[in-house]
Amino acid sequence: MKYTEEHEWLDVDGDVVTVGITAHAAEQLGDVVFVELPDVDTEVSKDDEIVVIESVKAASDILAPLDGEIIEVNEALVEDPGKVNEDPEGDAWFFKMKVEDLSALDDYMDEAAYKDFIGG
Template identity: 55%
Template structure:
């Protein structure tokens, strides 16, 4: 079983071994509206937790996506280049942004689990 964690900036991270798959939550894609462009980092880039990892542009505005954990980008979702709307269609699945090799597994402890994130989002409405 993989484990999903969430940030208060509405990123999700699915952990399998020391590999993190990162995307934005369904709540985030709904708030953004139609996604028209996603700018992804180069494979090999080192990103620290909390730093900008990607930019997602909706019809309305550009929003930064922050890395939930520190590590090296090992893969980016190139499908988003041709069909950025994939983020709206399946934000938690095929609309993932990047995969990172996690440097410090302890960083995951600072993130929210599903229940905490759910109550966090409910508190926003």
């Protein structure tokens, strides 16, 4: 697992990266009431805004952590956005992307560094 400063987690399996938000981010957001996901087969560039999350506290975006193609989205979150609060680092992943250049992952934190980053 890798972590971004934007509180995203990245689970790497070959050239597929599953992306979600951390428990810390879900806690900061509060109750999530709306999720808008990208379309499958969309080509994205690092830092593109590709997911919109709205909670009772705020609206925020999830940025593409890498260049790649969206190959799957978690439609269950559209139907039940509250899943983000229930299991943010498990079943409540947002999208999976196929990535050609995995070396960009080297820029992200491992779990220990992320815990230090959030003061945990």
